[in-house]
Amino acid sequence: MTVNIQYLHMLNSESINTYVTDKLKNLSQKFDWIINAEVHFDKRNNPTQDKICKIELSVPGPRIFATSTEDNFEQAVKHTIKDLEKQLKKRKQTFASY
Template identity: 55%
Template structure:
């Protein structure tokens, strides 16, 4: 699986890249249908104290899957986004029928 990570309106972080790569690698081991992952980390000013946005788009066989979250911390945003993706992947996996 290829992983493309982009930092928008913020500096690049090696620690964040390794954290995202580890989490997505675990997800790809569980769901072997994932081909490519695009990750966007954005920093926006938000009066509510949030503004750390994580968006992920997974390329699969068939339509792509997208999830996004806006949290106070990037690690929490990544964690919540991957949870949402995992729910969508589980739903997609249940609709796929094996061909014999």
């Protein structure tokens, strides 16, 4: 699985890179048919300083997308991965076994 990470309105962070890469690696071990992951981090410049994580997965069939807004990036990644895992489980059930 290929992981592409982009940062919008903020600087690159190696700690967030390794965190999201590890989480996606665990996800790809459960679902070995994931092809590619596009990760986007964004930060809103409002008084609450919301942190946004958007992840789009390339899989057989339509792409799977999830996003979450939290107080820090680790929580945003955690919730986004959880949403993606739910969608991947549903997609796996639609696969026909012949």
